[in-house]
Amino acid sequence: MIAGTHVYMCDRCVAQVARQLTPRRPLTPRQPLTRRRPPVDAVRCRFCHQLRSKDEATSVGSATVCVDCLGVMEGVLAEAEQASRPAT
Secondary structure, X not given: OEEEOOEEEOHHHHHHHHHHHXXXXXXXXXXXXXXXXXXXXXXXXXXXXOEEOHHHEEEEOXXXXXXHHHHXXXXXXXXXXXXXXXXX
């Protein structure tokens, strides 16, 4: 389970977001955002609260998630999975 400000997302929903954003995800890490005017079709990510173009975000249920937050979520879930494996 991933928790944000007044929003929670289960592992299955994170996987669904990843499937929906895969065709739109950049192959290389993005540079930090500079202050710029948000696009006309902007939507607000429920986790980071940044305005993003519809190409950089998707919705699952009532939660809108941007590409950058998805990357953070995937990292958190990967670390949690690795930590839960028994030591060899």
